[in-house]
Amino acid sequence: MEPIYLDHAATTPAHPTVIEIMTSEMANTFGNPSSIHTFGRQAHRKLEDIRQVIAASLEVKPHEIIFNSGGTEGDNTAIIETAFSKKDQGMHLITTAIEHPAVLKTMNYLEELGFEVTYLPVDENGKLAIEMVKDALREDTILVSVMYGNNEIGNLLPIKEIGELLKEHPAVFHTDAVQAYGSEKILPHELGIDLLSISAHKINGPKGVGFLFKNDAISLPSFLHGGEQEEKRRAGTENLAGIAGMGKAVALLTEDEKEHRHGKYAEFEQIILTELNQANIDYRINGDPKNKLAHILNLQFLGVASDLLLMHLDLRGIAISTGSACTAGTVEPSHVLEALYGKDDPAIKESVRISFGLGNDTEQIQRFSTILVETIEKIKQ
Structure with a gap:
């Protein structure tokens, strides 16, 4: 059976066409996108074409898309680097009790370093009251990280309302949208989202690749140190075949x-x-x-x-x-x-x-x- x-x-x-394009890229576009010779330039053009496709899906600028290894890296980068770079402004962070472990364990790590984290509760239906977010905000709050859609029960969180609330507050707004990106229309600029994490393997793309949306209005140091890839925002040679597969998966999500x-x-x-x-x-x-x-x-x-x-x-x-x-x-x-x-x-x-x-x-x-x-x-x- x-x-x-x-x-x-x-x-x-993985979608069959995703597998096809990845196979083609591995065979034909093997150059390093950072190399200045013909092979490198060809790879770089492919990389930027895919960046435009992904940016269009969120109606953001291509420059605001940073390729990485997936949701876990995106969450860690957004949370840790925001915390480290803004600790002189405050050391208070807000999240929810139902976040993915990639967020919760990162918050636990920051608590060990002296940061204070408020874990907002939900009701028996998994709903997060926007009043709780409002009441938890303080002058020293530097980051609010709330997932777009929960990976276990599926609940959609009040992202639009949080974005509206934070218009009057300097805290950075991050959302783990790994589960939601494949089914929801997400427009970060309209929703007031500063940072957004995505994994390709949740949308019929390959494992080990994803991207982080970073609003141009905020600064974020590189989480990884090394080369100057991704405009010095994420060191490491880009996984072009994986990114190509992700780009095709995104293109299929009309x-x-x-x-x-x-x-x-x-x-x-x-x-x-x-x-x-x-x-x-x-x-x-x-x-x-x-x-x-x-x-x-x-x-x-x-x-x-x-x-x-x-x-x-x-x-x-x-x-x-x-x-x-x-x-x-x-x-x-x-x-x-x-x-x-x-x-x-x-x-x-x-x-x-x-x-x-x-x-x-x-x-x-x-x-x-x-x-x-x-x-x-x-x-x-």
């Missing part, structure tokens, strides 16, 4: 394509929920179903251990996840669900994340739904 991959929030399969995905994923979600309802499966949706990323559905199945459910489904060729970090094969409790419900709530050990993407179709989702019901009923016998 054909396997079914429903863990696109973790990583996505507004029509995003709208199509929204409709398709809503249909997938409805198929699953209808099947669960008809079978009288006891479940609840984690997060806010009315304000979330279309490709993520996080469900608690009452009385069913998530690790056991994942194991049974994996044996049937189906991949979903708990949505939590996995270290050395051990699933850690979800800090996101703990932020919603508290550390002792049964949802922590009974929830799974289903995430849609390239390759999924209606027939697959219907088959998955049937197997999901069968598996839950079997476990609860």
Whole structure:
């Protein structure tokens, strides 16, 4: 039986045209973009053409796009370099309790160095109240880092409202948009975003490549030290083949394509929920179903251990996840669900994340739904 991959929030399969262009670039455009000879100039032109494509997707200047290795580097660069460069203005930072570990662990690191971090809570639906952001702001606040869309429950955060709030405050505004970029229209300048992190492997591009948007209105020292690539903003020879693959993935993300995905994923979600309802499966949706990323559905199945459910489904060729970090094969409790419900709530050990993407179709989702019901009923016998 054909396997079914429903863990696109973790990583996505590369689009066939992405693979094609990467193969071509590795074979034909192997020059170093920093070299001044013909091979280098050819590579540099390709690099700048791709930069324009990506900039256009956000309606920003090409100069404001800095190529890097992905979301983790982008988050670290934005947070650490903002903190270090502005510590004479203050040492207070604001984030949320449901951020990706690339943000939370970076904040923990800065706390060890003497910075003060406010971790804003969310309600049981994963909502962040804009009043909490306003109340947390201080004169010595130098950075606010709030993700665009959560990677576990899919909730969209109030980015526009935060951007409006910070118009009257000098703090830098960073958002981890890794999960949201593939489905949402994001316009940093309109939203008041200063720094924005992206990973290509979440949008059917290659792993190990991404970019950081940096508003020209702010200065940001280079996180890596070495050569003068990316206009001295990110040292290291650019991964041209990976960047080309990312550029193609971005080019495929037209507004029509995003709208199509929204409709398709809503249909997938409805198929699953209808099947669960008809079978009288006891479940609840984690997060806010009315304000979330279309490709993520996080469900608690009452009385069913998530690790056991994942194991049974994996044996049937189906991949979903708990949505939590996995270290050395051990699933850690979800800090996101703990932020919603508290550390002792049964949802922590009974929830799974289903995430849609390239390759999924209606027939697959219907088959998955049937197997999901069968598996839950079997476990609860």
